[in-house]
Amino acid sequence: MTLAHIARRAGVGRAAVVNWRRRHDDFPPAIGGTEESPQFDPGAVDAWLRAHDKVSEEPKPKPPPPPALIDFGGGCTVTMRGPSLDPEGDELVLGGYVDQEWEPNSWPYARFTAVLPSGERLTVDRAHVDLKGYGLGHWRYLRLTWDAPPPAPQPRDHRSARAEEHEEAFYTDADDDPRPAPFYRSDPYAAPTDGEASSHDGRLGGPALDW
Structure with a gap:
């Protein structure tokens, strides 16, 4: 040593x-x-x-991830070791290692159903099949590629477009109105001040009062 x-x-x-x-x-x-x-x-x-308490404990090796089961139909199934599902641009890619002797029953496109390690069931109607050896001994790398689904539409606000247009028109009309805003008196029987009498022009629906 x-x-x-x-x-x-x-x-x-x-x-x-x-x-x-x-x-x-x-x-x-x-x-x-x-x-x-x-x-x-x-x-x-x-x-x-x-x-002397100088031993470095070696980290325990992580257990291999659970495999995925891929069913291509017609009795053609394969166990995929170390599966990974990742986005690549506008596509999704499911890749992992399969036995060297396995061959797909459809080429270069296939329909498949996969049971992922999470338990999720994934069905793809048309995926590109790529199978390479990469010098991995008795393993080969299977890569399945297909178009990613479009993103789900974002939910609209609960108010309708008509209500939004009405609200916008209301505030626009109010901003453009040159008349002073109506006032409300706490005591309707009290005599108004000079400023109140001059500013009240009947905007509330009645004629202006001459006090």
Whole structure:
């Protein structure tokens, strides 16, 4: 086990391992190699790293994503490993790995129904089928491409267009009206002031009053 191997095991750089070797008398001695590239006993190194709390826990590998089941009809089905559904411009693409021996029953376009890992069921009437090896051993990459559906229309405001036009015309007419706005008196029997009498011109529907 070299210094580089120890560094990777501890999750540090090689220089840090060199410093440990110099500063700690109990660091495992070299069992071979050269002064520039010494070799160490893996068991002794691992025990020393654990004793000094310098072990970097290796992340656990993530489980592979669930497969998707693709049914092309006529008894032609395939299990797609590592499926992904992604938009590409105006198209949608479903891609993943299938067994090397599998062949589609329709080419280059096909209708299919897919059960995705999420449980969603997807049916496409016409998709372009592309199947390539890419040197993947016993795996091949299946790519299904089809036109994306148009976006759903946005819901309109609850008010009708007629109501909006009426509202716009109302405010426009009010803004263009040169007459002063009507006033309302808290006491209709009290004598108006000079300003109130001059401004009231019968806009409320009756004739102007001469007080």
